[in-house]
Amino acid sequence: MQTKGYGEIKKEVKKALKAHFDDKIGTFNVFGQTDTPYTMFNMQFEMYNYFNVIFNYDRGRMGCVLVNGEYGIGLYNSQKWYDQADMNLFCKELQEQVELRIPDKFLEYNGWK
Template sequence: MRYKKIVLGIIASVLCLGLLNGCGGYSHDFNSINERINNITLFNLTDEPYKMFSIKCTIYNYFVLVFNYDRGHFGCNIVCGDDAIALPNDIEWDNDCDFAAFWKNVDEQIRLRIPDKYLQAYGWL
């Protein structure tokens, strides 16, 4: 059971790296990445009766984003108090999923909701 939690933790880490990669491309400058995404938390980690986990982070220091994985189905939401706004995407299952395209779509959806003036002030636009 502990092994499965470690494996799910690794999967979650890879997904976090995909999120980092999707937001402005890969950068060797860790401070640049750290400015876009911070407060990464893994929670709701289970392996029985089925695999499920969530990743919560602050993106662009503007929104709280939650990635949910539940039995092969996944998606992202923007947290607004007690409510959540689902981000639309064409990829919802992990069978042969192109996570680079998924995170690129998430990044585009997030940027659409942030004022350009804010993104320009931080050099993200």
């Protein structure tokens, strides 16, 4: 059973993302947050100065999408449930999924590859 509110979960997720991505991740914008009737929130951030990504948390389930106009492109990740997730693995898989979609020349130019 979920005992943490969105504020605490948001801080933990943000800390894990910043620790893993360092200068590859931009500022965070949180929206759609609530603890009633259940905990959910969305957090948007820029990655690699290239993509806007939305992290979604809804009743314990989590995932990320690339912003693509009005719709998002879902990113695969094996860590689906927050309370069971290995955040290091979550960040590693997010990194792989995002880097696959960025030209190598861009990553090399910025010293990220």
